[in-house]
Amino acid sequence: MNCEDVQAGLSDYLDQSLDEVSRKSIESHLSSCLLCRTDAHALAACIREVASLPMVDPPLGFAQRIMAHVREIKSQPSVWERFFYPLRIKVPIHATTVVLVGILAVYLFETENTQKNLLPTSQPVASHGEKKNTVKTQAAENSSLASNQSSQSHSDRRSSATPKQDRERDQKSAGKVFQPGTTQSARHESTQAESRRSKVAENAIGATPVSNEIPQQSPQPLPPFEPRARGVISGTPVVNSTMGLPRIGAGPFSLPFPLEGGAFRSRPPTLEPLADYELIVRRQPPQEGQTRSDNPGTAAAERQPAVSGGIDRLMEMVADSTRPQTVWVTLAQSQFEQFKRDLVSLGTIESESATSFRDPEFISKTDAEILVKLTILPMTDAIRPSPDSQNNR
Amino acid sequence: MNGGSKKTIINANLELGNLFLKKPSKKSESRVSDALSDLDCLKRVRQGETDAFETLVRRYQKPIFNLVYRMLGDYDEAAEIAQEAFLSAYRSIGQFRGDANFSTWLYRIAFNHASTRRKSMANWQQRTVPIDTTEPVSDRHFDPAETAERKEIQERVQTALNSLEPDDARIILMKDLQDMAYEDLARTLEIPVGTVKSRLHRARQALKARLAPYLNSGRTKP
Numbered sequence: 001m002n003c004e005d006v007q008a009g010l011s012d013y014l015d016q017s018l019d020e021v022s023r024k025s026i027e028s029h030l031s032s033c034l035l036c037r038t039d040a041h042a043l044a045a046c047i048r049e050v051a052s053l054p055m056v057d058p059p060l061g062f063a064q065r066i067m068a069h070v071r072e073i074k075s076q077p078s079v080w081e082r083f084f085y086p087l088r089i090k091v092p093i094h095a096t097t098v099v100l101v102g103i104l105a106v107y108l109f110e111t112e113n114t115q116k117n118l119l120p121t122s123q124p125v126a127s128h129g130e131k132k133n134t135v136k137t138q139a140a141e142n143s144s145l146a147s148n149q150s151s152q153s154h155s156d157r158r159s160s161a162t163p164k165q166d167r168e169r170d171q172k173s174a175g176k177v178f179q180p181g182t183t184q185s186a187r188h189e190s191t192q193a194e195s196r197r198s199k200v201a202e203n204a205i206g207a208t209p210v211s212n213e214i215p216q217q218s219p220q221p222l223p224p225f226e227p228r229a230r231g232v233i234s235g236t237p238v239v240n241s242t243m244g245l246p247r248i249g250a251g252p253f254s255l256p257f258p259l260e261g262g263a264f265r266s267r268p269p270t271l272e273p274l275a276d277y278e279l280i281v282r283r284q285p286p287q288e289g290q291t292r293s294d295n296p297g298t299a300a301a302e303r304q305p306a307v308s309g310g311i312d313r314l315m316e317m318v319a320d321s322t323r324p325q326t327v328w329v330t331l332a333q334s335q336f337e338q339f340k341r342d343l344v345s346l347g348t349i350e351s352e353s354a355t356s357f358r359d360p361e362f363i364s365k366t367d368a369e370i371l372v373k374l375t376i377l378p379m380t381d382a383i384r385p386s387p388d389s390q391n392n393r
Numbered sequence: 394m395n396g397g398s399k400k401t402i403i404n405a406n407l408e409l410g411n412l413f414l415k416k417p418s419k420k421s422e423s424r425v426s427d428a429l430s431d432l433d434c435l436k437r438v439r440q441g442e443t444d445a446f447e448t449l450v451r452r453y454q455k456p457i458f459n460l461v462y463r464m465l466g467d468y469d470e471a472a473e474i475a476q477e478a479f480l481s482a483y484r485s486i487g488q489f490r491g492d493a494n495f496s497t498w499l500y501r502i503a504f505n506h507a508s509t510r511r512k513s514m515a516n517w518q519q520r521t522v523p524i525d526t527t528e529p530v531s532d533r534h535f536d537p538a539e540t541a542e543r544k545e546i547q548e549r550v551q552t553a554l555n556s557l558e559p560d561d562a563r564i565i566l567m568k569d570l571q572d573m574a575y576e577d578l579a580r581t582l583e584i585p586v587g588t589v590k591s592r593l594h595r596a597r598q599a600l601k602a603r604l605a606p607y608l609n610s611g612r613t614k615p
Contacts, residue, residue, distance in 0.1 A: 011594035015568075017575065039601075045608040046601045049550045050569040052543075058458040059472050063450045066479045071443055073484065 001025045006036045014044050273328060275373035276356035276363070277336065283321050283347040283379045311342040318346075318376050329372040333363050336370060346376065431495040438486055446486075450479055453496060456571055457503045463566050464507040465514075466555045474510050478503035497581045500567070508559040546607065553603035561596035568593055 006029045012018050013026045030037045318325045331339055343349060354360065356370070363370060429437075429448060437445035457478060462471035482489075482502050489498055554562045567573045567581065578593075579586045601608075 008594070011597055012590055017590075042601050042605055042608060043597055046550075046597060046604050047569050049546060049604065049608070050554075050565060050600070051572070053463065053547060053550060053570055055455060055459050056462055056468070058454050058475065059468075062458070062472065062476070063447060063454055066450050066454075066476055067443065067447050069476070069480055070446055070483050073480070074441075074443055 001029050003029070003033060003036050006030065006033070007039065010036075010040050010043055014040070014047060273371055274355070274357065275328065276354065276358065276370040278351070278353045278355050278373045278375070279340070279343070279349055280351040280375045280377060281343055281347045282350045282377045285379060311339075311345055314374075315346055321378050324378060325376045327374045327376070329374055330369055331372065333367050333370050336372070339372070343374075350377070432491065435486065435489065435491070435495060438483075446483055449495065449499075453499055454479075457499060460500065460563075460566055460571065461503055461507045463551065463554060463570060464504070464559065464562055465510060466551050470510060470514075471507075474506045475503060478506045481506065493580055494577075497577065500581050504559075504563050508563075511559055549604060549607045553600055556603060557596065557599055560592070561599055564589070564593050565596045565600060 006026050009018060009022060009026055013023060016023075018026070030040055314327065314329075318327060329339070340349060340352070355373070356363065358368075362368070429445070431449065431452075434445040434449050438449075454475070458471055458475040461475045461478070462468060465471050465474065478499070482499055485502075489495065554565065557565070564578065564582065567578055568575075573581070575586045575589050578589045582589065582592075584592070
């Protein structure tokens with residue numbers, strides 16, 4: 001074994017990993033070769049010095065720090081969890097939000113429906129005193145306007161009336177309630193009122209007794225009103241704003257039912273009160289034995305009116321038979337059928353349509369106050385309907 | 394040389410960690426469950442038991458820390474790198490296939506981190522080796538002059554180790570400092586045992602060349 005072989009195996013020799021033969025060969029060479037023995041001593045010194053390096057203890061709390069980081073890593077969501085983690089939080093939040101918004105929407109919708117059912121008059125039908133007050137207020141508000149735009153037939157009488165008198169007249173006319181089943185006393189009152197009306201117009205209303213009693217309902221139940229489809233309206237269109245229309249509620253006659261006044265068409269259609277029913281009535285020439293168009297008060301006095309002269313006053317308000325006119329009438333639901341029958345004396349009902357957005361069942365059950373838009377068209381030979389007005393309807 | 398007794402222990406315990414369990418601290422005795430093998434601990438860690446990983450940390454913290462410390466020559470850097478090595482092992486514990494010892498896998502991770510840090514340190518070769526105040530003083534050689542001389546020699550050895558290639562320093566530290574067997578080195582370095590011997594011989598020759606001026610040949614007795 002030469003020096004190169006010994007140098008190559010010297011590391012294994014120092015590690016005592018050589019077999020017995022190789023170890024004895026190297027030992028014999030080292031005993032005879034000073035250079036190789038010196039190298040072996042130097043290499044052994046290196047190994048010893050490295051091995052004698054002290055084992056250093058890690059810093060205090062080394063393991064605790066590592067474990068703290070490990071627990072922190074463990075608490076962090078994985079990539080998969082990080083992707084779905086927000087959903088676990090967001091989905092319930094979003095679902096809850098959607099449910100709450102839905103509940104809020106339903107609540108608002110129901111509230112809106114309730115408010116619509118109460119429009120335009122929120123008072124129940126049983127409270128006729130309150131209804132009268134409403135009519136009184138509206139009549140008072142429109143008294144000054146009505147005094148300027150009343151029909152020609154009433155101009156003389158109305159010109160002499162003061163606003164106070166108008167207010168009193170409106171109040172008393174509105175205080176008259178409609179009684180389908182007319183009693184003897186009511187008939188007597190109506191006769192008295194009409195007779196006074198024919199004498200002195202200003203005092204006619206004052207002579208009408210104001211009744212605060214709840215009107216007696218007909219013993220027979222009124223047939224339920226079946227509204228027709230909207231838009232089924234025929235006849236001459238509604239008059240435009242240039243037409244000076246009379247006002248119901250400010251006349252000198254007593255009204256068997258409260259009439260809503262001030263319904264001039266000077267307002268744009270979008271500002272019109274939303275009627276529950278729309279009636280289009282075509283005037284008819286007076287029949288035999290009927291002189292109502294010429295002298296409505298007398299005609300009403302002659303017959304036994306079911307409506308206690310209310311229709312007479314209406315005819316007086318719309319005495320101008322040469323132009324189409326629109327009036328707004330407020331009455332109870334139970335009075336509507338009677339009101340239509342009374343309109344026969346004015347003309348024929350060409351069209352009837354239910355325009356109410358309220359629930360018909362609700363109105364009929366509660367006998368709520370309804371608003372009727374009454375369009376009175378002149379006789380066919382008196383006015384020729386224009387195509388434009390047809391389109392407006 | 395006192396490597397003979399260590400080698401017996403190495404041959405008896407292929408798990409590297411068991412090599413250092415012969416001198417466990419009192420603190421670690423109460424926390425580390427010696428009854429659990431590395432594989433059992435790994436199984437529990439995979440099942441979510443974080444404390445099982447603490448057992449592994451306490452079992453291997455000293456050899457890993459010393460390996461890193463001797464490779465870097467800086468105590469604070471060694472603490473940081475050793476911590477990163479353990480955390481990397483925890484993060485990638487699912488990738489450990491189990492076909493090798495956990496200690497082998499852990500040494501490899503620690504060496505990779507230390508090598509990366511050594512390369513990133515611009516002047517690591519000129520780094521002054523700090524006086525290791527944590528090193529225990531042997532009662533048998535409580536001679537101030539001899540202690541100072543040994544300190545100087547240790548600093549020279551550390552400087553020489555730092556000047557070696559990382560692979561050379563690692564194989565020297567793992568064989569001579571950690572007293573690992575050739576078979577364990579072969580598994581850790583993923584090279585044959587013959588290659589381990591040749592690389593070790595080459596690394597020792599390089600270290601000897603650097604330490605030759607400072608070594609007293611008369612002290613070496615093979």
